[in-house]
Amino acid sequence: MAEAASPPARLFTWDEIKLRSGRDPERWLVVDRKVYDISRFHKRHPGGSRVISHYAGQDATDPFTAFHLDKTLVRKFMKPLLIGELAEDQPSFEPSKNKLLVDDFRQLRVTVEKMGLMNPNRLFFFLYLIHILLLDVAAWLNLWYFGSSWVPFLFSGLLLGTVQAQAGWLQHDLGHLSVFGKSKWNHWVHKFVIGHLKGAPASWWNHLHFQHHAKPNCFRKDPDLNMHPLFFALGKKLSVELGIKKKKFMPYNHQHKYFFILGPLALVPFYLQWYIFYFVVQRKQWVDLAWMVTFYTRFFLTYSFLLELKSLFALFFVLRIIESHWFVWVTQMNHIPMDIDYDKNVEWFSAQLQATCNVHQSFFNDWFSGHLNFQIEHHLFPTMPRHNFWKVTPLVKSMCAKYGIEYQSKPLLTAFADIVYSLKDSGELWLDAYMHN
Structure with a gap:
């Protein structure tokens, strides 16, 4: 007996899909011309509800490709969500997007994969982890050998702050699945590095950071802008709007001026230090909490042999202050001076170039920033191992030149200064709009 023919696929237009953007219970998105209903699934999405919901009513092909390692496996889980496909007369992505630019970037992605640039060098990351562990041990040995007077005390604080910063860059690699070829290995080691070496939860990082990558510098979608407008007026348009x-x-x-107090000085020791515990308890992330406890147990037990309780807490505060300055200046130098606006749903390539800039390559800059001086390449290819960023740079620059898109790269100190200058400029725009409207 012949099998019954499959029912014809439902066909949709972009106008229908745009109506399901999350403003009502229905949320649809498109991947490779297939239409998926994520209205219920978004709450169970492993990467978090918000990151997938940010593409409701839009084409999500490029972020889907960028964020997932095993796309064949993921598509199997997507099958129950499939409700149809785009009608034949509909373009593969929103009509407002530049077809040639989208096609060229997707071809660039294929070229990059054929060149092997998505393949990690495990020795690189192993040696990187070893250098972090050696710095950690050196901080303890320094106090053990030289005593707890001011000079060795501050030097150990500097070493521990360096450990925190460098472990932060390594956990960033693992969180982006760029160290191992299998997602599960990246997830397991990620919990060790961010939990045991830094005392922070992997679930918290995943929840926030993938949203940032999905819609960088997009107000209400990029969580890195969440303090706007409570503390800062960011971006030209939004500053005027506030005014x-x-x-x-x-x-x-x-x-x-007050950025130096509320930004680098306060973020980690006075805000994130308590918030990460609130996050894991509220969301019942008990595995992450257990890993965090191992960090604090190890730190306070090992240094209690060398320092009195007051000095022990002082050392912890010093390393968090150093980590906070390091983290804020490096992470904000690539984004705050760039375009900040509401989501315009532009091409993936354009969106990343508008929101990010680079800092010139050097051995120190690469190490100091965890290769986030290649922020453009990292945002275009989030799962690419950092040691390959420089290899894809010429291809990205060539594409920028072809489409007249600015590729910004600057010296490290200039990038730091541009944070302050951009805050000053947007603050003046706010004041002018506030006084004259």
């Missing part, structure tokens, strides 16, 4: 609406939570025209 017109007479919003004055802070004296934004002075934000380039």
